Amino acid sequence: MLSLRTLCQRKSRIRVIRVRSALIVPSTKLTLAFSSGGDARRWGSITDRRALTTRAPQTSINGLHIEEYGSLSEATMTRLLERLEDLLDELGNNDAEVDYHSGVLTLKLGPHGTYVINKQPPNKQIWLSSPISGPKRYDYVRGTDDWRYSRDGEELGTLLERELSETLGRDVRLGLARVSDLA
Incomplete structure (x- = not known):
C-alpha cells in the first residue's frame, strides 16, 4: 500500500485513500494537490464544494400560491413606486430617482446610496438591499397582512419609512400596512 506522501508526490487523482484500515477522504487542501490543471469542475475542486454555500429556500414558509404571491407582491411594488415618485416630486431633488422594471425597484438617493427592492417569485419573497441596513428577505405573513423579515420580525x-425619514430629514409614510387591501 502506498503512503500518503507518495500519493501526494505523484499528484494522483484519488478520491478515497485507505491507510492502515482507516478510511480517509482528502481535504480541500489535499484534493487540490491531487489535481493538476485542466477542468476546474472535476470532482474535488473548490467549485464542486457546494455544501459551503447557503441555499435560498425553495418554498416560502407562508404557504402562498404563486398567483396570490404575484398579486400581493405586485401591489406592494406598485404602492412603493407611487409613494416614492410622489416623495421625490415633493423633494424636487435632482440627485434622486426611482425606477421599476421587471420586478426590480431601484431608488437612487445620490450621496445617500441606492435601495434595491425586488420580487423573488421562486422563494415567494420580496428582497431588499439597503445602503443603511443591508440585505434582507421578506415573507408575506397572513396574520399581520404584511411583509416581514423573519430574523427580527x-x-x-416600517423599516423603509424609518430609514428614509432619517435620510431625507422628513416624515415618510409609504402605506404598506394591510397588503391584501392593496391587491
Whole structure:
C-alpha cells in the first residue's frame, strides 16, 4: 500500500485513500494537490464544494400560491413606486430617482446610496438591499397582512419609512400596512 506522501508526490487523482484500515477522504487542501490543471469542475475542486454555500429556500414558509404571491407582491411594488415618485416630486431633488422594471425597484438617493427592492417569485419573497441596513428577505405573513423579515420580525414598510425619514430629514409614510387591501 502506498503512503500518503507518495500519493501526494505523484499528484494522483484519488478520491478515497485507505491507510492502515482507516478510511480517509482528502481535504480541500489535499484534493487540490491531487489535481493538476485542466477542468476546474472535476470532482474535488473548490467549485464542486457546494455544501459551503447557503441555499435560498425553495418554498416560502407562508404557504402562498404563486398567483396570490404575484398579486400581493405586485401591489406592494406598485404602492412603493407611487409613494416614492410622489416623495421625490415633493423633494424636487435632482440627485434622486426611482425606477421599476421587471420586478426590480431601484431608488437612487445620490450621496445617500441606492435601495434595491425586488420580487423573488421562486422563494415567494420580496428582497431588499439597503445602503443603511443591508440585505434582507421578506415573507408575506397572513396574520399581520404584511411583509416581514423573519430574523427580527420587522415589517418592510416600517423599516423603509424609518430609514428614509432619517435620510431625507422628513416624515415618510409609504402605506404598506394591510397588503391584501392593496391587491
